Amino acid sequence: MPGFELIGKEEQEAINEIFENSNGVLYRYGFDERRNQIYRVKEFEKKIAEKVNVDYSLFVNTGTAAEKLALIGLGVKPGDEVITQSFTFIATVEAILELGAIPVIAEIDKSLNMDPEDLKTKITSRTKAIIPVHMAGVPARMDEIMAIAKLHNIPVLEDSAQALGGTYKGKALGTIADAGIYSTDFGKAITTGEGGVLVTNNPQLHKLATEYSDHGHENNPNFPRGEDTRSTWGFNFKISEIAGAIGLAQLDKLDYIINKQREHKKYLKEHLSGIQGIEFRDIPDPQGDAADTLVFFVDNQELAKRIAVELREHGLGTKNLPDAINWHFAGTWTQIFHDFDDYAGKDLEMVWPKSTNLLRRAIALPVMVTTTMDELDHQVNVVREVLMKTL
Numbered sequence: 016m017p018g019f020e021l022i023g024k025e026e027q028e029a030i031n032e033i034f035e036n037s038n039g040v041l042y043r044y045g046f047d048e049r050r051n052q053i054y055r056v057k058e059f060e061k062k063i064a065e066k067v068n069v070d071y072s073l074f075v076n077t078g079t080a081a082e083k084l085a086l087i088g089l090g091v092k093p094g095d096e097v098i099t100q101s102f103t104f105i106a107t108v109e110a111i112l113e114l115g116a117i118p119v120i121a122e123i124d125k126s127l128n129m130d131p132e133d134l135k136t137k138i139t140s141r142t143k144a145i146i147p148v149h150m151a152g153v154p155a156r157m158d159e160i161m162a163i164a165k166l167h168n169i170p171v172l173e174d175s176a177q178a179l180g181g182t183y184k185g186k187a188l189g190t191i192a193d194a195g196i197y198s199t200d201f202g203k204a205i206t207t208g209e210g211g212v213l214v215t216n217n218p219q220l221h222k223l224a225t226e227y228s229d230h231g232h233e234n235n236p237n238f239p240r241g242e243d244t245r246s247t248w249g250f251n252f253k254i255s256e257i258a259g260a261i262g263l264a265q266l267d268k269l270d271y272i273i274n275k276q277r278e279h280k281k282y283l284k285e286h287l288s289g290i291q292g293i294e295f296r297d298i299p300d301p302q303g304d305a306a307d308t309l310v311f312f313v314d315n316q317e318l319a320k321r322i323a324v325e326l327r328e329h330g331l332g333t334k335n336l337p338d339a340i341n342w343h344f345a346g347t348w349t350q351i352f353h354d355f356d357d358y359a360g361k362d363l364e365m366v367w368p369k370s371t372n373l374l375r376r377a378i379a380l381p382v383m384v385t386t387t388m389d390e391l392d393h394q395v396n397v398v399r400e401v402l403m404k405t406l
């Protein structure tokens with residue numbers, strides 16, 4: 016997830032330009048003359064919408080905020096049920112909780128994304144939205160998920176926080192369902208430090224989310240801001256022009272980032288395949304993989320732990336699995352689920368046994384953009400050596 020590998024001169028120049036050309040106006044709205052009609056956040060929204068081929072986009076201060084705004088736009092209310100998957104960053108569930116809605120967790124399959132068969136069993140008359148997550152840039156099984164959602168007339172939000180640049184059957188991840196979100200935090204494909212983007216083809220959803228993100232301001236061009244019109248209340252999720260400027264520079268690098276990741280992941284996978292005792296994660300559309308992580312399963316949790324320790328001793332980290340599983344697996348979130356009657360006091364890993372079984376046996380290797388061939392070979396050699404010794 017490496018926008019941070021390529022942040023530098025271009026981004027710095029983009030910030031300087033704000034001071035040189037628009038008098039240091041860092042606020043996304045208003046000050047039209049003072050800023051010489053230069054609006055970086057707006058430009059970034061336009062550019063990213065074009066990039067993923069969608070009608071509307073909204074850039075806000077975090078991906079988590081974008082996710083909450085998307086759910087607001089979809090009409091999720093307190094007490095509604097929202098289904099997402101067991102393997103995701105905790106933010107997905109926090110966005111649901113923020114609305115007073117109830118998170119319902121579906122199991123994952125060997126793609127490590129939402130298991131459509133389990134999704135079917137989780138739908139009730141109270142289900143108001145479904146959030147598949149394209150974890151680590153790998154597309155979820157969108158055809159199956161969309162068909163199930165359609166059958167029950169439930170809107171779908173794609174959590175594509177980790178998947179900007181990925182596709183599913185030729186369409187950008189995040190643009191297949193009713194709405195999608197991307198994150199531009201410091202670990203994602205492109206970064207603006209913090210930031211999140213909501214994309215949709217639905218004008219009402221976009222309007223409500225935009226107004227909500229700015230205290231309900233309609234930004235009505237016929238009135239000064241102090242006399243602005245409104246039809247909803249909201250909150251402040253606005254992002255500054257600095258992030259807009261950085262985002263524009265980063266977006267120019269996205270194709271390069273994805274291409275490099277794909278090249279490096281292919282190399283790693285080719286050189287690790289054929290090792291007895293490992294099985295790679297399923298990729299529902301291999302051509303669409305944003306390719307920032309290579310995941311494989313071993314036979315059991317003890318082996319996975321031992322491999323992670325050995326890799327660390329050789330100077331190689333893993334990415335989230337197993338090292339940060341506590342932030343990415345619902346089965347560890349007692350601080351959330353023990354507040355709900357259905358889960359109170361339960362061993363959550365036993366609530367989602369299929370997910371537990373997969374995630375506890377998984378090793379995720381980071382795929383970086385600026386890695387040299389020598390470094391890639393070193394990574395291959397170390398992983399091979401550790402696996403040969405351990406398995």
Ligand SMILES: *Cc1c(COP(=O)(O)O)cnc(C)c1O
Pocket residue numbers: 077078079080082103104106107148174176177198199200209210211
């Ligand atoms: C990063 C992330 C988010 C939230 O994005 P932030 O910009 O960090 O708030 C949401 N969902 C997933 C799957 C993520 O990885």
